[in-house]
Amino acid sequence: MRATLCCLAFALLSTVVAQQSSSGFTPLWVPLAERTPHFNAWKRSTATDWAVSPFNTMKQGHILAWTGYVKVDDVIYTFNGVVFDGANFNATASQVWRVTPTRTIQTSQAGPVQITATWTSPIEPEDLVKQSMPFVYFSMKAASTDGSSHSVQFYSDVSAEWLSNDLTTIVEWDTTTTANSIYHKASPQDPQPMVEESGLAQDGTLYYGVAKSSAVTWQTGEADDMRGQFNATHNLKNAVDTDSRAINDRWPVFALSWDMGDVSSDEEEAVFALGFARRPVIEYDAGDATQERYPYFLTEYSNADDAFEAFIADYDDATKRADALDSKIMDAAGSVSSDYADLVALGARQTLAGVEWTTTDDNDTDDVLAFMRQSGDSQRTNAVETLYAAWPAFLYLNATWGQYLLEPLLRFESSTAYTKDYPAPDLGSSYPVADGNKAPAQSLAIEAAGDMLIMAYAQAQISGSGYLINKYVGLSLLRSYGLSVEHFLMWFSTTASRSGRTTSKLPNGVSGEDNANLALKGIMGIRAMAGISDALGKSDDSKSYSNTSSSYMSSWADNIAGGVNAADGMMYNLYADKLMQTKLIPDAVCFIALELR
Ligand SMILES: *[C@@H]1O[C@H](CO)[C@@H](O)[C@H](O)[C@H]1NC(C)=O
Ligand SMILES: *[C@@H]1O[C@H](CO)[C@@H](O)[C@H](O)[C@H]1NC(C)=O
Ligand SMILES: *[C@@H]1O[C@H](CO)[C@@H](O)[C@H](O)[C@H]1NC(C)=O
Numbered sequence: 001m002r003a004t005l006c007c008l009a010f011a012l013l014s015t016v017v018a019q020q021s022s023s024g025f026t027p028l029w030v031p032l033a034e035r036t037p038h039f040n041a042w043k044r045s046t047a048t049d050w051a052v053s054p055f056n057t058m059k060q061g062h063i064l065a066w067t068g069y070v071k072v073d074d075v076i077y078t079f080n081g082v083v084f085d086g087a088n089f090n091a092t093a094s095q096v097w098r099v100t101p102t103r104t105i106q107t108s109q110a111g112p113v114q115i116t117a118t119w120t121s122p123i124e125p126e127d128l129v130k131q132s133m134p135f136v137y138f139s140m141k142a143a144s145t146d147g148s149s150h151s152v153q154f155y156s157d158v159s160a161e162w163l164s165n166d167l168t169t170i171v172e173w174d175t176t177t178t179a180n181s182i183y184h185k186a187s188p189q190d191p192q193p194m195v196e197e198s199g200l201a202q203d204g205t206l207y208y209g210v211a212k213s214s215a216v217t218w219q220t221g222e223a224d225d226m227r228g229q230f231n232a233t234h235n236l237k238n239a240v241d242t243d244s245r246a247i248n249d250r251w252p253v254f255a256l257s258w259d260m261g262d263v264s265s266d267e268e269e270a271v272f273a274l275g276f277a278r279r280p281v282i283e284y285d286a287g288d289a290t291q292e293r294y295p296y297f298l299t300e301y302s303n304a305d306d307a308f309e310a311f312i313a314d315y316d317d318a319t320k321r322a323d324a325l326d327s328k329i330m331d332a333a334g335s336v337s338s339d340y341a342d343l344v345a346l347g348a349r350q351t352l353a354g355v356e357w358t359t360t361d362d363n364d365t366d367d368v369l370a371f372m373r374q375s376g377d378s379q380r381t382n383a384v385e386t387l388y389a390a391w392p393a394f395l396y397l398n399a400t401w402g403q404y405l406l407e408p409l410l411r412f413e414s415s416t417a418y419t420k421d422y423p424a425p426d427l428g429s430s431y432p433v434a435d436g437n438k439a440p441a442q443s444l445a446i447e448a449a450g451d452m453l454i455m456a457y458a459q460a461q462i463s464g465s466g467y468l469i470n471k472y473v474g475l476s477l478l479r480s481y482g483l484s485v486e487h488f489l490m491w492f493s494t495t496a497s498r499s500g501r502t503t504s505k506l507p508n509g510v511s512g513e514d515n516a517n518l519a520l521k522g523i524m525g526i527r528a529m530a531g532i533s534d535a536l537g538k539s540d541d542s543k544s545y546s547n548t549s550s551s552y553m554s555s556w557a558d559n560i561a562g563g564v565n566a567a568d569g570m571m572y573n574l575y576a577d578k579l580m581q582t583k584l585i586p587d588a589v590c591f592i593a594l595e596l597r
C-alpha cells in the first residue's frame, strides 16, 4: 500500500514537472501577459530588474507598471514591479523561473513562506470565444516552509501606462462590484481608434479584477498612497479616486489586495485577472469596402465587461484545460528533445498572441477572419512568410484557424481592388488597419505564392475542409499563384543553378544568392497545386503538376548534390514536404542539407 502511494505521488510530481521547461532554461525575458498584439507584456528574469515592458517595443523602455508585494508576518517583500522605498522593501529571495506553453511560473522565498507566482495566458484550441478574450490570469500561492503558520497578504496594482506611451494622456477609471466580481477599468478619456504608437494601442480599456471575496480589498489612487496604505495596514480602503488625470500626474494606479490570513503548509491561492480590450479591433479593406471587425468573443458576450467577469469565474476550469494542454504539448515536443520542448514552451503563446480573431459588426459566426501583426519589428499584417513559419502551430492546435488567417489575404487579392497577377506578401504595414497591399514588389511573389499554396493545401488536408481551396481556386487565384511559381522554376532549372549560387537577376526581378532555397519553396508550391487539384477532382491537372514538381525536384536535387551553398535556413522549406506528407524530397537531400548547415 505504501509503495503504491509513493508511486502515485511520484507520478503526479513528474506530470507537473514534465509540463514545464527544463530547469536549466531561464529565458532572459519571460512573458507575463500574452494574448493579443497589443496585450503582450514581458519582464526580464533577473532579480534586480522589475520593469514590465511591451513586447513590440521592449527596446524603447516604456514601462507597463505591474507591481506586486507580499507581506509575511508584517515584513514586506517585492516580487514584481517598483521597489518604492528601497530600504524597506525586499526582493523575494532565490527566484526560479519556469515556462510552459500557457504559463510563466516564478518561485521565490519570502522569509518562511514559499511564494509561487503564475502568469497564465490561456491557449484555447477548442473554443474561439475563449481564445479571442484579451485577458490573462495572475495567481499567487503561499505555503509555509518552516512548519509554523504565518500571516500572509498580497498586494498588486497596475498603472495607466498600459493605455498609452504618451504619459500626458488623460485617463479615466472606475471600479465595478457585481454579485461575483470586483474589477477596475481604465481607458483614455479621448481614445484614438485604430492608432498604434510605439507598439501600444491608443484605444484600449485596461481591466484588473478578482472574484468577490471577503479576503479582497481594493482602491484606486496615487501609486505611493496605495502602496503605503498596504504597507501600513495590509489592506486597502475600498475607495475610488475620482480625479481623472494624466498617466504621470500623481500616477494613478488600480490596486487589489488579498488577505490570506494564516497560511500553513497547504498552498493557498489568490487569483487576479488582467485584461486589455479593444472594440473594434481591426479595420479591414476587403477590396470593395472597409469594414470594422470585432473581437470574436462578442458573438457570445455583449461587451468586454461581461466577458471579463466570465473569465474570472472560469479560473478553475481554465486551469484544468491549461494543465492538459501544457502536458500534451510538452510531451509531444519533449519526445523530440528537451531543448525543443523549452523553445516550444516559450513560443506557443507568443505565436497566438500575434493574432486577433474577429467577426463582423453583426456577430456573424460564419464570417471569421484572423489578423496577425508582425510582432516586434513592423506593423505588417498577415505577413505571408510569418504565417508560413507559424503554420505548424496553428495546424497542430486547430487547423480550422488556418482558414481564418489565410482568408483575409485571399479575399482582398481576389477582389477587383487588387490588380496584380501575383500574390502580395502581406495586407499592408499599418496594423491594426489592414488596408491591403495593392502594389507589392514582384520580387517577393515566389516566396508568397509558394507559401500560400503550401498553407492552403496543408490546411485542407489537416482540417478536412475544402472551403478555402474550393472558394479561391474557383476564382483561379491559387492557380495564377501556381503559374508564377512555375514560371520561375522553368527559369531556375534551365539557367542559373547548375553552379549553385547565383547573383544574377531573375526574369521576375528576384536577385540574390539563396535561389536554391527559393526554388525549393517553388517546387513545394507546385506539389501543393497537385494536391489541391486532386482534392478538387481535376486529375489531369493534378498529374501534370505532380509530374512538373517531380522533374524539378530531380534537377534541384542534382544541384544540391553538386554542392549548392545555400543550405542555411533550408529546413524552413524542406519541412513543407513533411507537413504536406508529399514525400517528394529524397532523404539523401535532407541529409546533405543538414550536413551543409
Ligand atoms: C529585508 O531583508 C533582511 C534580510 O534579508 C531583513 O533583515 C530585513 O528585516 C528585511 N527588511 C524588511 C523591511 O523587510
Ligand atoms: C476548432 O475551431 C473551430 C472553430 O473555431 C471549432 O468549431 C472546432 O470545434 C475546433 N476544433 C476542435 C477539435 O476543438
Ligand atoms: C513600510 O512600513 C514600515 C513598517 O511599518 C515602515 O517602517 C516603512 O517606512 C514603510 N515604508 C513606506 C515606504 O511607507
Ligand SMILES: *[C@@H]1O[C@H](CO)[C@@H](O)[C@H](O)[C@H]1NC(C)=O
Binding pocket: 294, 298, 299, 301, 302, 303, 360, 361, 362, 363
Ligand atoms: C453581438 O450581440 C450583442 C447582443 O447579443 C451585442 O451587445 C454586441 O454588441 C454584438 N457584437 C457586436 C460586435 O456588435
Ligand SMILES: *[C@@H]1O[C@H](CO)[C@@H](O)[C@H](O)[C@H]1NC(C)=O
Binding pocket: 543, 544, 547, 548, 551
Ligand atoms: C512529365 O514531365 C516530363 C519532363 O518535364 C515531360 O517530358 C512529360 O511529358 C510529362 N508528362 C506528363 C504526363 O505531363
